[in-house]
Amino acid sequence: xxxxxxxxxxxYLHIIASPSCHFKKLDKIEIKKIxxxxxxxxxxxxxxxxxxxxxxxxxxFVYSYLHKTIRxxxxxxxxxxFTGKKIPPATLSVAKLKAYNDNICYITYINKGIIFENWxxxxxxx
Amino acid sequence: xxxxxxxxxxxxxxxxxxxxxGYGYKVNDALHISGYLSTEYSGSTKSNKFEFDDLxxxxxxxxxxxxxxxxxxxxxxxxxxxxxxxxSFNHSIIHLERAYVDYVFSYRYKIRLGKQITPIxxxxxxxxxxxxxxxxxxxxxxxxxxxxxxxxxxxxxxxQDGHLNYHAFIQANKDLDQEALNIKSVYFYGIxxxxxxxxxxxxxxxxxxxxxxxxxxxxNLFQLDxxxxxxxxxxxxxxxxxxxxxDVSNVSNQSFIGYxxxxxxxxDKEALVSRYEYxxxxxxxxxxxxGYSYRPIYPISIxxxxxxxxxxxxxxxxxxxxxxx
Numbered sequence: 001x002x003x004x005x006x007x008x009x010x011x012y013l014h015i016i017a018s019p020s021c022h023f024k025k026l027d028k029i030e031i032k033k034i035x036x037x038x039x040x041x042x043x044x045x046x047x048x049x050x051x052x053x054x055x056x057x058x059x060x061f062v063y064s065y066l067h068k069t070i071r072x073x074x075x076x077x078x079x080x081x082f083t084g085k086k087i088p089p090a091t092l093s094v095a096k097l098k099a100y101n102d103n104i105c106y107i108t109y110i111n112k113g114i115i116f117e118n119w120x121x122x123x124x125x126x
Numbered sequence: 127x128x129x130x131x132x133x134x135x136x137x138x139x140x141x142x143x144x145x146x147x148g149y150g151y152k153v154n155d156a157l158h159i160s161g162y163l164s165t166e167y168s169g170s171t172k173s174n175k176f177e178f179d180d181l182x183x184x185x186x187x188x189x190x191x192x193x194x195x196x197x198x199x200x201x202x203x204x205x206x207x208x209x210x211x212x213x214s215f216n217h218s219i220i221h222l223e224r225a226y227v228d229y230v231f232s233y234r235y236k237i238r239l240g241k242q243i244t245p246i247x248x249x250x251x252x253x254x255x256x257x258x259x260x261x262x263x264x265x266x267x268x269x270x271x272x273x274x275x276x277x278x279x280x281x282x283x284x285x286q287d288g289h290l291n292y293h294a295f296i297q298a299n300k301d302l303d304q305e306a307l308n309i310k311s312v313y314f315y316g317i318x319x320x321x322x323x324x325x326x327x328x329x330x331x332x333x334x335x336x337x338x339x340x341x342x343x344x345x346n347l348f349q350l351d352x353x354x355x356x357x358x359x360x361x362x363x364x365x366x367x368x369x370x371x372x373d374v375s376n377v378s379n380q381s382f383i384g385y386x387x388x389x390x391x392x393x394d395k396e397a398l399v400s401r402y403e404y405x406x407x408x409x410x411x412x413x414x415x416x417g418y419s420y421r422p423i424y425p426i427s428i429x430x431x432x433x434x435x436x437x438x439x440x441x442x443x444x445x446x447x448x449x450x451x
Binding site for chain 1: 148160162184186187188191192194224226230232233242243251252253254256257286394423424425450
């Protein structure tokens with residue numbers, strides 16, 4: 001069954017990947033680069049990142065992994081958007097995940113270890 | 127037409143539920159609607175003018191993971207008012223500023239097709255007031271190469287984990303929209319490279335050639351750029367050497383134009399900016415700019431600057447208010 005996006009108040013974040021992602025671990029620098037869309041490929045695989053729609057989880061992720069404040073990340077994406085360089089990531093939803101292409105590797109983050117069907121949690125290298 | 131654009135913009139910002147200032151209205155992942163506007167006051171010993179400068183509407187989105195698009199309609203110099211003579215001027219033409227699709231084949235090969243920002247340097251990627259640190263643009267930014275390209279750009283990263291990015295671009299046709307172009311070209315071919323040494327420093331350069339429609343001049347462009355940024359500010363510089371030859375008269379000349387700009391963050395909302403420009407065309411000129419920038423929130427920018435020219439009669443004050451919505 002599809003998991004619940006936020007079922008716990010714990011703010012420990014789990015980075016999870018869809019079944020078509022073949023890698024099992026990432027380091028923090030790679031996570032930062034793919035979520036800022038500075039890189040779209042990991043080990044030859046095309047990645048689509050999805051942001052969590054819940055503000056607390058998003059804020060925690062931005063601070064912990066992207067090392068930015070909300071003001072800084074908004075400034076970054078507005079700059080990327082209006083300069084035509086990059087479009088911000090789509091946000092995560094169960095409906096969207098059902099509609100997405102099974103052959104593409106998606107990565108997102110949740111705050112509790114409730115994993116979507118067949119998704120796996122990535123080991124984070126420091 | 128401009129009132130229609132204004133009406134659409136205001137309606138979206140007031141009515142839309144899924145609206146956030148700066149990001150615009152999100153219909154879904156495939157369609158976001160956004161925009162910006164800017165106003166400017168310019169004062170010197172020669173003139174005092176107020177200008178409602180730009181009003182633009184944008185649509186963009188991801189059509190699939192690898193396929194996206196971007197559309198921008200803009201009305202420039204909507205309204206000007208001369209405070210000395212009491213004269214006003216209206217301009218109501220809406221033009222196609224950008225319209226392109228992007229497709230990702232791999233990290234090495236991506237394609238952008240349509241009317242787009244010419245992928246050279248840093249300043250050229252900041253086409254609107256609100257993104258910039260100064261109200262004015264350096265002369266380098268509009269005199270050395272066409273700012274917009276109606277053609278194809280193949281770009282990507284040379285190796286997967288590397289720091290070297292490239293663009294190879296071609297325009298071999300008329301511009302998609304002839305309005306508001308700095309240089310109307312018959313063709314424009316070029317390559318640009320950018321090397322990120324780390325998160326703080328990157329270096330780049332470009333080579334290109336284009337033919338100016340109005341003058342029949344063929345221009346060979348050589349460009350270099352560098353940027354260093356950290357939490358306290360940034361320093362960037364861009365230089366362009368143009369070798370210009372008239373196709374009809376065969377007369378040649380050269381120009382060398384560049385700038386260096388520093389920015390210091392006073393806090394997360396305020397910054398001080400200074401810029402030096404060097405212009406070597408038929409004569410040599412220098413411009414110094416001292417500026418202050420205030421952003422209560424990122425999508426709103428209030429700026430002021432004072433320009434000192436080697437020809438003192440051009441010295442002026444600029445004040446601007448601009449917003450992304």
